[in-house]
Amino acid sequence: MTEEAKLNRDVAVIGVGQTKFGEHWSQSMREMAVEAGIKAVEDAGISGHDIQMVVGGNMSGGLFTGQEHSSAMLADYLGLNPIPAIRTEAACSSGALAMRVGILAIASGMYDFVAVGGVEKMTDIYGPQATTALSGAMDYETEAYFGATFPGIYALIAQRHMYQYKTTREQLAMVAVKNHDNGFLNPVAQYQKRITVGEVLSSPLVADPLRLLDCSPITDGAATVILAPADVARKYTDAPVYVKATAQASDTLSLFSRRDITTLDATVEAARRAYKQAGLAPKDINLAEVHDCFTIAEICAYEDLGFAKKGEGGKLIQSGQTMLGGKIPINTSGGLKSKGHPVGATGIAQIIEIVKQLRGDAGKRQVNGANTGMTHNVGGSGATAVVHILSRDR
Amino acid sequence: MVKEFAVSFHWRKFKERYMFIGSRCGHCGEHFYPKREICPKCRRTGKMEHVQFSGLGKVYSYTIIRVPPEGFKTYVPYVIAVVEIDEGTKVISQVVDCRPEDVRIGMDVQLCFRKIRSERDSGLILYGFKFKPLK
Ligand SMILES: [Zn+2]
Numbered sequence: 001m002t003e004e005a006k007l008n009r010d011v012a013v014i015g016v017g018q019t020k021f022g023e024h025w026s027q028s029m030r031e032m033a034v035e036a037g038i039k040a041v042e043d044a045g046i047s048g049h050d051i052q053m054v055v056g057g058n059m060s061g062g063l064f065t066g067q068e069h070s071s072a073m074l075a076d077y078l079g080l081n082p083i084p085a086i087r088t089e090a091a092c093s094s095g096a097l098a099m100r101v102g103i104l105a106i107a108s109g110m111y112d113f114v115a116v117g118g119v120e121k122m123t124d125i126y127g128p129q130a131t132t133a134l135s136g137a138m139d140y141e142t143e144a145y146f147g148a149t150f151p152g153i154y155a156l157i158a159q160r161h162m163y164q165y166k167t168t169r170e171q172l173a174m175v176a177v178k179n180h181d182n183g184f185l186n187p188v189a190q191y192q193k194r195i196t197v198g199e200v201l202s203s204p205l206v207a208d209p210l211r212l213l214d215c216s217p218i219t220d221g222a223a224t225v226i227l228a229p230a231d232v233a234r235k236y237t238d239a240p241v242y243v244k245a246t247a248q249a250s251d252t253l254s255l256f257s258r259r260d261i262t263t264l265d266a267t268v269e270a271a272r273r274a275y276k277q278a279g280l281a282p283k284d285i286n287l288a289e290v291h292d293c294f295t296i297a298e299i300c301a302y303e304d305l306g307f308a309k310k311g312e313g314g315k316l317i318q319s320g321q322t323m324l325g326g327k328i329p330i331n332t333s334g335g336l337k338s339k340g341h342p343v344g345a346t347g348i349a350q351i352i353e354i355v356k357q358l359r360g361d362a363g364k365r366q367v368n369g370a371n372t373g374m375t376h377n378v379g380g381s382g383a384t385a386v387v388h389i390l391s392r393d394r
Numbered sequence: 395m396v397k398e399f400a401v402s403f404h405w406r407k408f409k410e411r412y413m414f415i416g417s418r419c420g421h422c423g424e425h426f427y428p429k430r431e432i433c434p435k436c437r438r439t440g441k442m443e444h445v446q447f448s449g450l451g452k453v454y455s456y457t458i459i460r461v462p463p464e465g466f467k468t469y470v471p472y473v474i475a476v477v478e479i480d481e482g483t484k485v486i487s488q489v490v491d492c493r494p495e496d497v498r499i500g501m502d503v504q505l506c507f508r509k510i511r512s513e514r515d516s517g518l519i520l521y522g523f524k525f526k527p528l529k
Contacts (some may be wrong), residue, residue: 062478097480108407128462128464128467129464131461131462131463132463134463135463141428142427142428142485142486143486144463145411145510145520146460146470146486146487146488146510146522146524147459147462147463147466147469147476147488147510147511148474148486149459149461149462149463149472149474151461152457152459152474154453155457156456156457156474156475156476156486159455159456159457159499160454160455160476160499163455164497204460205458205460206460206461207458207459207460207461207474208457208460209457210457211448254486255476255486256484256486257426257483257484261454261455261476316446329439363427364402381523
């Protein structure tokens with residue numbers, strides 16, 4: 001396996017914009033994408049004429065709204081024709097993949113200004129249909145066929161993690177409680193509401209041991225980021241945020257084929273590549289947005305990203321060090337759990353939270369002295385993992 | 395909008411789902427389910443052959459599905475498990491013929507052939523392997 005080289009040209013984020021996350025009965029997929037796009041362009045202080053390419057993450061516009069070809073839809077309704085438009089799809093990590101494609105496009109030297117976004121409209125179909133649509137993120141032929149659901153797959157991870165490492169049911173609940181505490185402070189979060197460990201433990205079982213309040217919700221939303229070469233970023237913003245690393249790794253489509261179902265090897269590998277690219281170690285990361293589609297996923301992320309030793313993710317949440325004010329605040333936005341999880345938009349929304357934190361614009365959620373942050377976006381049960389490191393330092 | 399596929403979609407999986415056939419790499423000896431044409435370890439030097447698994451294994455992890463996808467409503471609650479089969483690879487399917495609450499990690503199981511579900515419109519009945527406690 002040949003190692004990747006560094007980016008040929010440094011890239012910066014100069015603008016961000018997103019819709020509120022939630023159940024948007026009055027807004028269609030394209031209307032949400034346009035709202036996020038306009039906000040990002042305004043934030044960057046550029047004109048639509050400056051944008052040379054658009055990349056949009058979208059897991060399944062087809063199953064959720066009947067509309068595939070969302071790349072063309074984006075360019076068209078953002079008024080950007082005839083510039084090229086690309087849709088990226090890697091299930092729940094479609095958004096981070098759009099970010100990565102945008103970064104690579106600028107680093108290649110071919111484009112200077114790229115709009116990267118993500119959108120998912122999930123509430124135009126009913127719950128069981130959404131469950132079916134999401135089951136396409138795992139191995140359809142060998143997992144979904146037998147009746148496995150997406151929460152069920154993460155429940156298998158949780159059950160084994162609890163068996164192998166004595167992770168407790170309460171520790172899982174603490175992840176949800178912490179993320180709701182953060183989402184309570186985030187005006188764009190779907191659930192700006194605090195919950196207790198007791199409420200998590202008494203919510204209905206979805207797939208044992210996971211309960212309703214262990215699961216991220218079904219969400220509508222869109223998010224957009226404007227990328228530019230680092231050399232010109234200061235012309236557009238006083239607080240450019242630089243891309244220190246963009247890394248991605250793949251693993252088996254099915255959970256059962258993994259070496260160890262409690263470790264997302266794709267996350268381990270993407271993180272290893274990202275740390276190497278940035279010349280940083282886990283201790284250098286001040287805060288991170290990690291993929292907490294289910295509470296167990298955040299525990300695994302602590303371990304796989306290097307914030308805790310294998311098997312000690314449960315202890316880390318219990319220590320309180322991942323709360324706001326802790327040593328390494330995780331999911332200050334509320335995470336997928338409380339901010340919401342419009343699958344195609346999630347990866348971009350994670351970038352936006354880190355950018356806001358690094359700019360010092362995170363309001364009541366602000367992490368003091370935030371200088372370097374990480375995002376971690378997972379597709380399916382871990383077949384794709386995308387890790388970005390962003391910093392105020394170039 | 396339940397997705398209904400043409401018969402060929404299911405028919406080509408008969409061997410895999412009815413007879414529990416996977417692959418074995420003649421070069422490194424590793425077993426795979428479902429069947430693969432390329433051994434990820436040996437790649438071009440690998441030599442993949444079909445193999446029928448014994449159907450014996452142990453529960454590696456499990457969950458009880460309470461909120462089903464389309465087509466599985468009548469089976470709720472049902473157990474979905476990762477089963478480590480004696481050949482060393484793992485698979486996912488249901489564990490049946492016992493109370494869901496009685497399933498445990500490490501439990502010995504054996505293969506059985508069962509109905510999985512039926513398609514709503516075409517009426518096509520889908521079958522496949524499940525596991526039951528080893529007697
Ligand atoms: Zn081999």
